[in-house]
Amino acid sequence: MATIRRDIGAGHHFIFDDSVVDIPNEDLFDPNLWQAQNKVTGKAKGRGTTLFITHETHQWVLRHFNRGGLIGKLLSDQYFFTGVEKSRPFQEFRLLEYMREKGLRVPEPVAARIHRRGAIYRGDLITKAIPNSRDLHHILCESALSADDWRHVGKALSKMHKCQVHHHDANIRNIMMDDKRNIWLIDFDRCEKRTGESWKQSNVDRLLRSLHKEKTKNTVFHWSEEDWQYCLEGYSGEQAD
Ligand SMILES: Nc1ncnc2c1ncn2[C@@H]1O[C@H](COP(=O)(O)OP(=O)(O)O)[C@@H](O)[C@H]1O
Ligand SMILES: [Mg+2]
Incomplete structure (x- = not known):
């Protein structure tokens, strides 16, 4: 290439x-x-x-x-x-x-x-196109993710941060899962490489806000605070590696 x-x-x-x-x-x-x-x-x-x-x-x-x-x-x-x-x-x-x-x-x-x-x-x-994938918003309106899935979401975010990439719009519509349950990140408009660490937390917070927002908006939305703990676990586990 x-x-x-x-x-x-x-x-x-x-x-x-x-x-x-x-x-x-x-x-x-x-x-x-x-x-x-x-x-x-x-x-x-x-x-x-x-x-x-x-x-x-x-x-x-x-x-x-x-x-x-x-x-x-x-x-x-x-x-x-x-x-x-x-x-x-x-x-x-x-x-x-x-x-x-x-x-x-x-x-x-x-x-x-x-x-x-x-x-x-x-x-x-x-x-x-990411083969056989759906965004997490779509999935969570239908069914829950497993604890491991949530750990993988955290891990994906963390890997991106290790590459010093800031996601401008870290919400669940910009996270995809394929049929092998791999997590993918998409929609990098206005995203950029940044130095330092301080901005990373705001990315994580943004994702949590988007989950809270969708939970209120949708009558059925398969997400709970417990899932968020798994996500954080995946995030910090990866950071420590
Ligand atoms: N590479 C891709 N493979 C599969 N689906 C995608 C891909 N890129 C985008 N999508 C789907 O299209 C939707 C909109 O695309 P996105 O790039 O997020 O644009 P925007 O949010 O600016 O409208 C995503 O939420 C996702 O469901
Ligand atoms: Mg998008």
């Missing part, structure tokens, strides 16, 4: 894994084209719409970068340009690549692009 950056003029910039895609162009990131070819196999609604695509032997996830919140309603997908490498899709691609090299269970980046027009840009990212 080699990561290649391709700048083709008129504000188009790409980065891609050349063992997966040949030469990317904007078509690769166009939901309408995928739809027209009947290759969209699913959608997930978050801040924007994430598309699941089946192309040849590949299972991909295509995410258009969208803002959440109030600003999102006005400038839904436009970001202020401060450099290609500093753009959100490029940063997420490079961070995923770094974490994969470190052996973390995070999606493999396939390709990202931005299209710059003057002071703003729009962007997209394609990753490989």
Whole structure:
């Protein structure tokens, strides 16, 4: 695998894994084209719409970068340009690549692009879909996780922290489990490598807040404070290794 950056003029910039895609162009990131070819196999609604695509032997996830919140309603997908490498899709691609090299269970980046027009840009990212996986929000609305599963969740978070990665949105919708009960972390928009330790606890707190919030929101939600202890156990066990 080699990561290649391709700048083709008129504000188009790409980065891609050349063992997966040949030469990317904007078509690769166009939901309408995928739809027209009947290759969209699913959608997930978050801040924007994430598309699941089946192309040849590949299972991909295509995410258009969208803002959440109030600003999102006005400038839904436009970001202020401060450099290609500093753009959100490029940063997420490079961070995923770094974490994969470190052996973390995070999606493999396939390709990202931005299209710059003057002071703003729009962007997209394609990753490989995690086979046979569901996010923890989805799972917990149906069934409980075992004590070991929760330890593995804590362990996954801890491994990410050992690589000095801060997750900007550590909530249960960004944690996945596959059919072998492996835990995966996803959605690294605005995440970054940081020095020091002090920020790590706030990541852990954020996850606990998200669990409390979902427990109140959903009539059925298979999570209890006891599970949280297992998660913490997994987290501190890994830190001590
Ligand atoms: N690589 C992936 N493999 C499988 N499912 C994914 C993958 N990436 C995202 N998803 C699913 O799509 C949802 C939304 O994707 P995410 O990257 O979290 O975007 P956002 O939260 O910004 O809308 C996730 O909660 C998850 O259920
Ligand atoms: Mg998400």
